[in-house]
Amino acid sequence: MLKQPSGRSLPVPFLEYEKRNIDRFNTVLDDISLTPAEEKTLIWIAGLEDSTVNNIYSVFEKLKG
8 A cells, every 4th residue: 555755845735645646546556566666656657747647547447457
């Protein structure tokens, strides 16, 4: 499960946007165990534009079946 990073000084709207995407990823990742590097990458992706996040989310859903 991905967790919202703490201790960062980013604008609140960005953090809310990122949190929403992290929550979306968590719905498809479910109980999959991730390495710290994988988590860091997915949190980074969660901050990207909607089309990128939507495409990654779609791939996860397809893999989940």
